[in-house]
Amino acid sequence: MKPERTRSKTFTRRAALLTGAKMALLGGLTARMYYLQVVESERYKMLAEDNRINFRLLAPPRGFIVDRNGDYLAINIQNYQVTLVREQAKDVEEVLARLAQVIDLEEHEIAKVLRETQRRRSFVPITVRDNLTWEEVSRIGVNAPDLPGISIDVGQSRHYPYGPDMAHVVGYVSSVSQEDLSGDPLLELPGFRIGKNGIEKRYDLALRGQGGTSQVEVNALGRVIKEIDRQEGQPGRELKLTLDMRLQQMIAERIKDEKSAAVVVMDAKTGAVRALTSIPAYDPNTFSEGLSTKQWNDLVNNPYSPLTNKAVAGQYAPGSTFKAAVALAALENGISPDHSVFCPGHMRLGDRRFHCWKRYGHGHMELVDALRESCDVWFYDVARRIGVDAIAKAANKLGLGAPTGIDLLGERGGLIPTKQWKRDKRGQPWHAGETLIVGIGQGYVLTTPLQLAVMTARIVNGGKAVSPFLSVDQIDGRDAHERTEQEIPSLNINPDHLRIIMQGMDEVVNSPRGTARRSAIKEPDRAMGGKTGTAQVRRISKAERDTGVRKSEEMEWRLRDHALFVGYAPVHDPRFVVSVIVEHGGGGSSVAAPIASDVLKETQRLFFDEDENAVTPTETGENDANRRTG
CATH class of the missing domain: 3.40.710.10 (DD-peptidase/beta-lactamase superfamily)
Structure with missing residues (x-):
């Protein structure tokens, strides 16, 4: 009887310990669930919504620049770009080799695309080349069946109708550098360009405009499923100059x-x-x-200094x-x-x-x-x-x-x-x-x-x-020229x-x-x-x-x-x-x-x-x- 009682006591003690451990685990789980569902509910609700609905910034059209008679000195034109999606292309190098037979592609352009494919997700489009001619767009379209993952996008680029005749006054736009980043989210958009010289730089903020937004539904990986809403931005101001x-x-x-x-x-x-x-x-x-x-x-080493505005x-x-x-x-x-x-x-x-x-x-x-x-x-x-x-x-x-x-x-x-x-x-x-x-x-x-x-x-x-x-025009508070x-x-x-x-x-x-x-x-x-x-x-x-x-x-x-x-x-x-x-x-x-x-x-x-x-x-x-x- 004595051994039997000893075994019974041992079993009872172990059962109690096991029950206690289970209760502790259950209590911890309950507390954690309470913390996640009650205390942190708002935070995780926001994260879940962000995983489903994303807001994306849209670049506004840049403002035109005109002379005293309204003649356009700087405008925006359609810019045809050829892009590549890696997950659709499968063999990227082979597709780029085929594309190089359709349009002119330099070796450094191909190398740049290959580097970008390693940095970006497989479904994100990568710009292969922009400013395509209509003839190049047509050739790509005809050869589309042999170019999986290749597509044509239409954007806008800055154009100067009078070229060198207005270069030192109007200036130019170019890509955003690390030094240009100033907290404006527009500057972080891929391909966004800002004024780098001349009037384009002096009045860049006014010409830049304000960005719009696109509300899109995405999956957990970030792939866009559909666009839900779009709010266009405010175009940049048209700037009129005194020049003739x-x-x-x-x-x-x-x-x-x-x-x-x-x-x-x-x-x-x-x-x-x-x-x-x-x-x-x-x-x-x-x-x-x-x-x-x-x-x-060639520009920097030119002995006659074409980059210098000698007038000022x-x-x-x-x-x-x-x-x-x-x-x-x-x-x-x-x-x-x-x-x-x-x-x-x-x-x-x-x-x-x-x-x-x-x-x-x-x-x-x-x-x-x-x-x-x-x-x-x-x-x-x-x-x-x-x-x-x-x-x-x-x-x-x-x-x-x-x-x-x-x-x-x-x-x-x-x-x-x-x-x-x-x-x-x-x-x-x-x-x-x-x-x-x-x-x-x-x-x-x-x-x-x-x-x-x-x-x-x-x-x-x-x-x-x-x-x-x-x-x-009166721009950024400058009104001295409005004096009679x-x-x-x-x-x-x-x-x-x-x-x-x-x-x-x-x-x-x-x-x-x-x-x-x-x-x-x-x-x-x-x-x-x-x-x-x-x-x-x-x-x-x-x-x-x-x-x-x-x-x-x-x-x-x-x-x-x-x-x-x-x-x-x-x-x-x-x-x-x-x-x-x-x-x-x-x-x-x-x-x-x-x-x-x-x-x-x-x-x-x-x-x-x-x-x-x-x-x-x-x-x-x-x-x-x-x-x-x-």
Whole structure:
């Protein structure tokens, strides 16, 4: 009996332990179920819904860019893409080999697709190539039975109808880089492109628009089963520019034979930029389509710098065009317009000679004479008298030495030196001879073609602090360009001083002794005034001066002088200003002035003839014809 009782007790104890363990497990399971179904119910409900319904972002159409007449400068076009789905293709390499027999596929394109197939799920489409021609689309369609997993998608891509003619203003779009990511989910969409240069970059947010959404049903693996709902996004804004495409094309055609040049045309009274051209240029369509390594290297290594917008980022010694600013500085510092200087062809300072461009001199010169014939010695003399700081003050007032604020990125500010600048930057004192060189726009002085246009506008518009702009519409809060002509602040320049300078610039072109007389516009009511400039890029030795300075055509291109001209028209009531630089072009009077003359003739034809036939509101809300007549 005793062993029997012992076994019974042992069994009872084990049964109790087992029952207790079962109860503990059951209690833990119950607690876990309570936690999942009650405490965490909302979380898992959300996860379950996300596994069934997904929201996907849709890229909005990018806003168009148009010129002042509504001519399209940047648009969106249909983009045919060939895509591949790995799970349908089975043998991807074989399918790509067959596709390469139908359309041109480079080895690096095939390699890229093979890499993508390893990174993405088997049902996710992979872009093999985009921007297909209609002929390529047709060939793929005909061969579709032999190309499993291959299909054609239709999207949108950016297109620039005028190509290089507008490249430096409009810019281009390209793929989003890691550095561009800023929290905007649109930037993470495959194939999404943003502005990388020019107006496309400056107003990228406005042009980009707002994304839409697509509500789709998916399975647990993420494969789309069907679309439930779609909310289209808000397209980007259409952006209107002040440019006239007809004038822009005319300028591009006029300077096409030059190796490197820039031209700016601006409304002197409002600051509206009517043309802004820089050559050589590039085709912005290659960037939106996808630039090859070879194409990029060709652009970067081109000695004429096609990627640089020389109109706003090219910095050049202004040469004699700067004499208009020096003349203003002279008048504002007490130099009389009757101040006479005898020019024997040089000026001596200490043991150095500073030469005039005219070897045997101009004789007696006063201010208007010196502007008309571009006498270096007269400007050497007044520069020495008033000093470099006085010149810098007048030049800064006219818009030189600092960015103009135009709505383009990458603008450079040039340089107007002072004594303090040299001490700070070079750690050296200023020398008297450097002042003389500054007086003729050489030495440390650097300006951009756009700055020279602004300088000219401020001289001929009565001393108004006009600033250049490209966008007609108010974008991202920028509304300075909406000021009327009367609201543009004055620079408080004595009008008599401006009148004297303009008289000299008038005679530069319209006097028999003027340096640009051969480029005069013959129609009296559309005559132009201006100032020639020739900027040296090399030092001329004494030995060369003794034997005769070599002509431009006798030297290699990079040793030739820069040719410059700033002008305005019409003389009786200035409305437009132009700035021209031809890199290593030779003389300003022989090369740059004829270009400016043709440009101002065409500008007046386009604007004044239209004004006579139609009443069209301008960017400032006034009628051009009314503004022209006061």
